Amino acid sequence: MTIPLRTKIILYTLLVLAALIMFAPLLITFMMSFMSGQEIMMGNMIPTSFSLENYVAVFQRFPLVRYLLNSLVMSLLIMTGQLIISSLAAYAFVFIEFKGRDLIFFLFIATMMVPFEASVIPNFHTIRDLNWLNSYQGLALPFFAMAFGTFLLRQNFKQIPKELKEASQIAGIGDLKFFLTVVLPVAKTSLLTLGVYGFLTSWNMYLWPLLTTTDDRFRTVQIGLRQLQSQEQLNEWGVIMAGAIIVVIPTLMILFLGQKRLQQGLTEGALK
Amino acid sequence: MMHLVELKQVSKSYDKNVQVLHSIDLQIEEGEFFVLVGPSGSGKSTLLRMIAGLESLSGGELKIQGRLVNHLPPKERHLSMVFQNYALYPHLTVEQNILFGLSAKKVNKQEQQKRLQEAVSMMGLGDLLKRKPKQLSGGQRQRVALARSVISQEPLCLMDEPLSNLDAKLRAHMRTEIRRLQKKLGLTMIYVTHDQVEAMTMGDRIMVLNEGEIQQIGKPIDLYNQPANLFVASFIGSPRMNLGLAVINQNQLIIEDTIKLSITNQDIPKIIKRSGITIGIRAEHLVYATQEEANLHLDVVNVEQLGNETLLTFEVGSQLWTAKWLGQWLINAGERIPLKINLDHISFFDSQSGQIMQTATASQDLKVVAL
Numbered sequence: 001m002t003i004p005l006r007t008k009i010i011l012y013t014l015l016v017l018a019a020l021i022m023f024a025p026l027l028i029t030f031m032m033s034f035m036s037g038q039e040i041m042m043g044n045m046i047p048t049s050f051s052l053e054n055y056v057a058v059f060q061r062f063p064l065v066r067y068l069l070n071s072l073v074m075s076l077l078i079m080t081g082q083l084i085i086s087s088l089a090a091y092a093f094v095f096i097e098f099k100g101r102d103l104i105f106f107l108f109i110a111t112m113m114v115p116f117e118a119s120v121i122p123n124f125h126t127i128r129d130l131n132w133l134n135s136y137q138g139l140a141l142p143f144f145a146m147a148f149g150t151f152l153l154r155q156n157f158k159q160i161p162k163e164l165k166e167a168s169q170i171a172g173i174g175d176l177k178f179f180l181t182v183v184l185p186v187a188k189t190s191l192l193t194l195g196v197y198g199f200l201t202s203w204n205m206y207l208w209p210l211l212t213t214t215d216d217r218f219r220t221v222q223i224g225l226r227q228l229q230s231q232e233q234l235n236e237w238g239v240i241m242a243g244a245i246i247v248v249i250p251t252l253m254i255l256f257l258g259q260k261r262l263q264q265g266l267t268e269g270a271l272k
Numbered sequence: 273m274m275h276l277v278e279l280k281q282v283s284k285s286y287d288k289n290v291q292v293l294h295s296i297d298l299q300i301e302e303g304e305f306f307v308l309v310g311p312s313g314s315g316k317s318t319l320l321r322m323i324a325g326l327e328s329l330s331g332g333e334l335k336i337q338g339r340l341v342n343h344l345p346p347k348e349r350h351l352s353m354v355f356q357n358y359a360l361y362p363h364l365t366v367e368q369n370i371l372f373g374l375s376a377k378k379v380n381k382q383e384q385q386k387r388l389q390e391a392v393s394m395m396g397l398g399d400l401l402k403r404k405p406k407q408l409s410g411g412q413r414q415r416v417a418l419a420r421s422v423i424s425q426e427p428l429c430l431m432d433e434p435l436s437n438l439d440a441k442l443r444a445h446m447r448t449e450i451r452r453l454q455k456k457l458g459l460t461m462i463y464v465t466h467d468q469v470e471a472m473t474m475g476d477r478i479m480v481l482n483e484g485e486i487q488q489i490g491k492p493i494d495l496y497n498q499p500a501n502l503f504v505a506s507f508i509g510s511p512r513m514n515l516g517l518a519v520i521n522q523n524q525l526i527i528e529d530t531i532k533l534s535i536t537n538q539d540i541p542k543i544i545k546r547s548g549i550t551i552g553i554r555a556e557h558l559v560y561a562t563q564e565e566a567n568l569h570l571d572v573v574n575v576e577q578l579g580n581e582t583l584l585t586f587e588v589g590s591q592l593w594t595a596k597w598l599g600q601w602l603i604n605a606g607e608r609i610p611l612k613i614n615l616d617h618i619s620f621f622d623s624q625s626g627q628i629m630q631t632a633t634a635s636q637d638l639k640v641v642a643l
Binding site: 161163164166167168169170171172173174177182185186 | 324325326345346347351352353355356357359361362363372373376377420424
């Protein structure tokens with residue numbers, strides 16, 4: 001497509017502006033993480049000297065590595081659980097015929113309209129009664145059943161021609177083998193998308209870990225961040241910002257890595 | 273005698289009220305190339321899928337190799353199937369696609385490779401084994417699908433419009449290739465198509481299906497020469513049979529109020545009715561005649577030069593008739609042409625029921641050349 005240079009300049013100026021506004025908080029955080037407390041108080045935007053003191057401090061004073069590890073375990077658990085359960089459910093909704101299939105699917109989808117906050121209390125009761133407070137399974141389990149993931153994968157599986165299933169049936173290949181050797185590989189792009197989405201959502205989760213963890217051994221990094229703030233009489237903003245930057249890094253990494261793989265998957269395309 | 277596939281009173285309905293197939297009785301012999309042909313919505317694909325086990329029967333009995341298979345899953349029916357869109361697995365290579373079903377059948381690796389080599393050399397796929405389906409042309413995909421079906425070594429092979437995604441030239445080529453393969457391997461083939469040319473050229477026997485009912489079963493030539501009803505008459509053959517409403521008035525056969533042919537009672541022994549008749553005549557039986565011989569004159573509406581033959585369209589009352597003449601005829605639209613029809617080339621149908629009353633008598637002492 002050819003765009004006149006003038007339009008191009010205007011477009012890009014607007015884009016850069018929008019990007020700056022969107023990115024400003026993170027940029028300020030990044031800058032502040034290198035400043036001393038004094039500089040921050042003076043309201044500087046650009047640090048006069050780069051020091052990594054804040055970063056050293058955040059690792060020394062808090063079990064940040066432990067928190068990061070907890071977040072990682074929890075996010076991976078949720079991601080895996082979501083992928084397994086969503087893909088199995090989506091498979092049933094697409095490839096297995098049973099009475100009331102569509103009705104059940106719509107009920108399933110309807111649960112998307114119930115906000116998580118509404119189900120927090122029953123979930124909390126269940127996890128507490130199972131004695132799973134302060135445990136990885138307690139952190140992860142309530143998020144396994146994911147209507148959105150099932151919906152996303154169902155739409156994707158529906159694009160798989162039903163003749164593939166029928167050809168497998170005639171060859172005597174059962175549902176499980178068909179699921180594992182045909183459906184999953186063919187739908188790997190969507191699985192990846194869902195995996196990235198699930199990981200990032202759980203990584204950034206705040207309310208649930210706050211409720212179900214009281215112990216440093218299981219606390220996630222988001223709660224840890226919050227603690228950085230409240231434990232000090234006078235907030236050391238530099239340290240907090242350094243912590244925030246560290247927390248953001250894995251998110252960014254996954255986004256970049258995932259993006260590359262996603263593009264690969266998309267260009268590979270499917271056979272009509 | 274045992275038939276390879278036997279259907280007794282097989283019917284299919286959806287939601288207990290939409291009847292798709294009405295009591296189908298059919299026997300298919302071993303080694304036969306059997307074609308199911310009909311317009312779209314005639315139920316031919318449904319019937320094939322019922323034989324395959326992909327759809328359940330609403331009524332009747334289905335036997336394969338003498339065994340009642342009504343409730344058996346597809347894999348226990350010992351058959352293979354080729355789909356219209358080939359159903360190749362997009363993420364697997366040609367080789368993996370061909371071998372996909374064999375591991376489920378517990379065929380050992382050595383045997384798998386042996387069969388693969390055979391199938392690959394038969395289909396000429398040698399150079400393509402490591403490619404993915406999307407890197408193949410339509411004809412190559414078709415051959416991979418065939419190879420996958422052949423390699424299973426099941427005695428019965430089902431095909432659901434396998435050639436309809438190919439261009440005309442390739443289609444003609446694949447027709448002969450499939451036919452040759454079937455003969456070579458002695459497969460029993462059930463082949464579904466909506467294309468009557470495909471049916472005529474490939475089938476040992478053809479079943480014409482319309483609106484879920486059998487119209488006629490028989491050899492291609494018999495269907496062409498002795499169609500059982502108006503539907504078969506107009507469906508089989510290209511160009512289609514010329515049809516016209518007719519009455520018999522004393523010693524005259526009056527077609528579409530425009531053509532008058534003299535007729536005697538000896539010519540039409542089986543016809544009791546004198547009106548409500550539809551006559552049919554094949555395009556090749558509408559022949560050019562000299563002015564003296566001619567028994568009718570018609571205006572040419574259109575001329576199509578095919579090179580080796582010429583198609584002429586005439587206006588006959590409300591109908592358009594086609595004549596097919598060998599060679600190249602330089603005739604212009606609008607000319608009035610002298611023609612001749614022999615009474616023994618005319619088929620007589622009952623206009624109401626569509627059933628045949630008297631087949632063209634000339635077709636019984638046929639000029640079919642048998643060597």
